[in-house]
Amino acid sequence: xxxxxxxxxxxxxAVILLVVLVLFSLLYLIPGDPATIALGxxxxxxAVARYAEKMHLDEPVWAQFLIYVGxxxxxxxxxxxxxxxxxxxxxxERLGFTLALVSAGLxxxxxxxxxxxxLAAVRPNTVFDRITGVLSVGTIAVPSFLVSIWALLIFAVxxxxxxxxxxxxxxxLGDQISHLILPAFAIGLSWxxxxxxxxxxxxxxxxxxxxxxxxxxxGLRPNKxxxxxxxxxxxxxxxxxxxxxxxxxxxxxxxxxIIFARPGLGKMIFDAVMARNFPIVQGGxxxxxxxxxxxxxxxxxxxxxxxxxxxxxx
Amino acid sequence: MTRFxxxxxxxxxxxxxxxxxxxxxxxxxxxxxxxxxxxxxxxxIDILDPGYMTGGIEIEAQKxxxxxxxQYKREGGTFTWxxxxxxxRLEQRDSTHIDFTLAEGLVWSGGYxxxxxxxxxxxxxxxxxxxxxxxxxxxxxxxxxxxxSGTIVLNKPFAPFIMVTLCHGPGAVLSEAAMKEVGERFxxxxxxxxxxxxxxxxxxxxxxxxxxxxxxxxxxxxxxxxCPIITEVxxxxxxxxxxxxxxxxxxxxxxxxxxxxxxxxxxxxxxxELQYMWLGMNTDHPKLADKTVRRAIQHAVDVESILQGxxxxxxxxxxxxxxxxxxxxRDSTRYYQYDPQKARDLLAxxxxxxxxxxxxxxxxxxxxxxxxIIQANLAGVGINVRVLPLDSGPFWEMGQESKGDTWQExxxxxxxxxxxxxxxxxxxxxxxxxxxxxxxxxxxxxxxxSLYEEGIRETDPxxxxxxxxxxxxxxxxxxxxxxxxxEPEAFVHSSDxxxxxxxxxxxxxxxxxxx
Numbered sequence: 001x002x003x004x005x006x007x008x009x010x011x012x013x014a015v016i017l018l019v020v021l022v023l024f025s026l027l028y029l030i031p032g033d034p035a036t037i038a039l040g041x042x043x044x045x046x047a048v049a050r051y052a053e054k055m056h057l058d059e060p061v062w063a064q065f066l067i068y069v070g071x072x073x074x075x076x077x078x079x080x081x082x083x084x085x086x087x088x089x090x091x092x093e094r095l096g097f098t099l100a101l102v103s104a105g106l107x108x109x110x111x112x113x114x115x116x117x118x119l120a121a122v123r124p125n126t127v128f129d130r131i132t133g134v135l136s137v138g139t140i141a142v143p144s145f146l147v148s149i150w151a152l153l154i155f156a157v158x159x160x161x162x163x164x165x166x167x168x169x170x171x172x173l174g175d176q177i178s179h180l181i182l183p184a185f186a187i188g189l190s191w192x193x194x195x196x197x198x199x200x201x202x203x204x205x206x207x208x209x210x211x212x213x214x215x216x217x218x219g220l221r222p223n224k225x226x227x228x229x230x231x232x233x234x235x236x237x238x239x240x241x242x243x244x245x246x247x248x249x250x251x252x253x254x255x256x257x258i259i260f261a262r263p264g265l266g267k268m269i270f271d272a273v274m275a276r277n278f279p280i281v282q283g284g285x286x287x288x289x290x291x292x293x294x295x296x297x298x299x300x301x302x303x304x305x306x307x308x309x310x311x312x313x314x
Numbered sequence: 315m316t317r318f319x320x321x322x323x324x325x326x327x328x329x330x331x332x333x334x335x336x337x338x339x340x341x342x343x344x345x346x347x348x349x350x351x352x353x354x355x356x357x358x359i360d361i362l363d364p365g366y367m368t369g370g371i372e373i374e375a376q377k378x379x380x381x382x383x384x385q386y387k388r389e390g391g392t393f394t395w396x397x398x399x400x401x402x403r404l405e406q407r408d409s410t411h412i413d414f415t416l417a418e419g420l421v422w423s424g425g426y427x428x429x430x431x432x433x434x435x436x437x438x439x440x441x442x443x444x445x446x447x448x449x450x451x452x453x454x455x456x457x458x459x460x461x462x463s464g465t466i467v468l469n470k471p472f473a474p475f476i477m478v479t480l481c482h483g484p485g486a487v488l489s490e491a492a493m494k495e496v497g498e499r500f501x502x503x504x505x506x507x508x509x510x511x512x513x514x515x516x517x518x519x520x521x522x523x524x525x526x527x528x529x530x531x532x533x534x535x536x537x538x539x540x541c542p543i544i545t546e547v548x549x550x551x552x553x554x555x556x557x558x559x560x561x562x563x564x565x566x567x568x569x570x571x572x573x574x575x576x577x578x579x580x581x582x583x584x585x586x587e588l589q590y591m592w593l594g595m596n597t598d599h600p601k602l603a604d605k606t607v608r609r610a611i612q613h614a615v616d617v618e619s620i621l622q623g624x625x626x627x628x629x630x631x632x633x634x635x636x637x638x639x640x641x642x643x644r645d646s647t648r649y650y651q652y653d654p655q656k657a658r659d660l661l662a663x664x665x666x667x668x669x670x671x672x673x674x675x676x677x678x679x680x681x682x683x684x685x686x687i688i689q690a691n692l693a694g695v696g697i698n699v700r701v702l703p704l705d706s707g708p709f710w711e712m713g714q715e716s717k718g719d720t721w722q723e724x725x726x727x728x729x730x731x732x733x734x735x736x737x738x739x740x741x742x743x744x745x746x747x748x749x750x751x752x753x754x755x756x757x758x759x760x761x762x763x764s765l766y767e768e769g770i771r772e773t774d775p776x777x778x779x780x781x782x783x784x785x786x787x788x789x790x791x792x793x794x795x796x797x798x799x800x801e802p803e804a805f806v807h808s809s810d811x812x813x814x815x816x817x818x819x820x821x822x823x824x825x826x827x828x829x
Binding site for chain 1: 357358360361368445447448501502516517518519520542543544545546549550552553555556557558706707710711717
């Protein structure tokens with residue numbers, strides 16, 4: 001287990017280093033002078049010189065890279081081009097909103113998708129199974145930005161039931177939850193379909209196993225068989241999917257964050273790209289990548305903990 | 315097995331409920347009852363310091379919390395200035411002296427005492443060493459007469475100083491004592507304020523303006539102003555339609571939609587149209603060195619088609635670089651009008667056939683559409699145009715000699731500049747010393763250069779008008795320009811709110827009123 005963990009951590013570090021290298025290269029791959037691009041065409045020479053000094057643009061490229069990596073290892077991701085605020089501090093302010101949104105979005109999808117998948121599997125080829133199948137594929141096919149726009153138009157603009165923009169009044173939990181409903185609905189909808197299909201397929205496979213037939217033959221209650229035995233095994237691939245989904249959503253909430261004008265990591269990166277604010281882009285993507293790796297690692301460890309077969313193979 | 319008829323009933327009931335919900339009346343736009351005004355902020359406020367700000371929303375914040383000596387005023391269709399309530403007197407004594415007397419009873423927050431003439435001196439003289447020093451190039455010094463009075467002394471006659479500098483963000487006055495205490499620079503917290511509102515920022519979320527307890531001046535119409543950060547124009551438009559904003563800027567397509575069918579309870583206000591776009595031609599390029607060819611292109615472009623096709627008819631047709639509402643604005647072109655046959659004749663006269671040109675443009679939706687219309691127009695007279703869309707980095711460098719050699723290959727391009735509410739600013743980019751910097755058309759004219767200096771010195775509005783009209787005629791006569799449009803700073807707002815927007819689009823919340 002310890003060797004497995006060390007191996008995974010080493011691989012994660014290599015991936016992060018590669019991401020840093022790619023991000024760093026972007027600064028020079030984009031045509032134009034980085035300082036002019038960031039500060040705009042009418043920036044004064046003094047402002048351009050200050051920016052170049054701040055970003056170490058007068059150093060050789062390899063030295064800039066080493067300085068960046070060295071600083072990043074100590075948690076220093078540089079400073080915002082415009083406000084001079086530490087990038088790490090800015091990311092810290094936004095990260096909580098994204099994690100809340102992803103948790104809520106994936107949370108309701110799990111709560112609905114897993115039972116739907118189970119029910120569809122225990123009643124295969126019924127009307128319920130077919131409707132679930134059609135709805136699952138339907139929700140998977142509809143992109144989240146479209147769901148966001150329609151949810152906003154129907155529930156906020158048309159019906160006025162829920163707030164349209166923002167993250168809610170700071171310190172007012174009820175207001176913050178009401179602001180979370182629509183974006184969480186929008187990003188979670190397609191995951192309901194994914195999870196339902198995934199759980200259904202896994203469950204059908206498990207339900208055909210000998211030990212399930214034995215359990216039934218012993219006269220155990222159907223609920224005990226389904227949720228006590230079958231689901232415990234069938235859920236394992238779903239945990240991997242949830243882990244990857246959580247990691248992916250950290251950076252792909254951008255549409256919901258933009259449409260609902262919520263603060264968050266995705267929107268922060270998008271705004272920074274638009275403003276050519278490279279330190280924020282680099283820091284944001286780095287943190288999102290790191291979180292992705294951590295979440296996937298955790299999901300792998302959870303599977304290893306839950307499944308003795310996986311644990312023994314490590 | 316589930317009985318189908320039960321599911322069908324449930325489905326029908328659900329559908330009926332959803333249909334009924336959809337039939338509910340659309341909510342009215344937010345009414346500004348209560349004392350809270352909700353407006354869009356298009357991003358985080360980064361640096362409030364007038365010397366190092368980015369501009370735009372930061373200027374909006376300064377206008378609420380800091381004193382200014384002058385403010386914009388619209389007189390008929392023209393922008394001019396008036397003293398603010400921070401001053402009892404603001405007078406241009408002669409071409410280089412501006413006298414002022416601050417209003418009595420103005421105090422800084424935080425116990426920094428009254429607002430003094432010495433604060434004005436400190437604030438303006440400090441600006442000469444900052445990123446916004448260009449606005450104070452003409453400033454020599456500020457002479458302090460007494461605690462509340464002084465004179466702004468210019469080092470040369472500079473007619474636009476009040477309009478361009480004092481009314482705008484760089485004209486903000488800071489507390490000298492408070493600034494000294496914070497090390498003479500600040501970012502997102504004012505060292506001391508003197509205005510109707512105090513500002514509280516929540517990064518990434520909003521700016522909140524609440525009453526300044528130390529404020530002794532007139533109370534604004536709205537006690538509280540909430541500005542959620544909404545970076546995307548479209549998201550802000552939806553927020554307005556959901557009743558969560560009282561006012562927001564709108565894009566060209568929404569402006570067209572609202573103009574054609576204005577929703578009940580909403581109105582449109584245009585702050586200004588201080589952007590000017592044109593099709594530029596490089597007079598030094600061998601393919602365009604012959605003025606007859608350039609004149610042919612001027613005649614070949616159907617500007618009205620661009621205004622309708624790319625901007626849905628929401629922008630004002632341009633006849634030069636001076637924008638609507640400013641001294642020197644022209645109402646017609648002098649040397650060309652859309653006439654494809656004349657264009658063909660001119661090309662024949664120049665002996666040109668099968669001309670291939672490249673048109674560079676920023677890769678935005680409207681510019682791309684405009685470029686494609688120009689491409690079609692020029693194809694109609696026998697000129698083949700390749701449209702080359704560019705990202706902002708290479709686009710803004712392509713005509714600058716200091717940024718590489720692309721300027722030598724430049725043929726045609728679509729360009730848009732923004733300006734301040736005085737004609738001098740727009741004309742400064744086309745003088746002889748700007749060739750290879752911002753004068754990408756690369757022509758020079760001694761008369762233009764001399765008129766530029768004259769326009770800065772001249773204080774008589776009528777004479778200034780003549781100067782700037784003549785300067786635009788010189789530009790047009792070179793054949794290097796096809797004037798296209800002036801895009802508006804348009805705001806949609808609930809009809810019980812009277813919007814106050816600067817000509818360049820910054821909102822001034824404390825000058826908003828209730829209808």
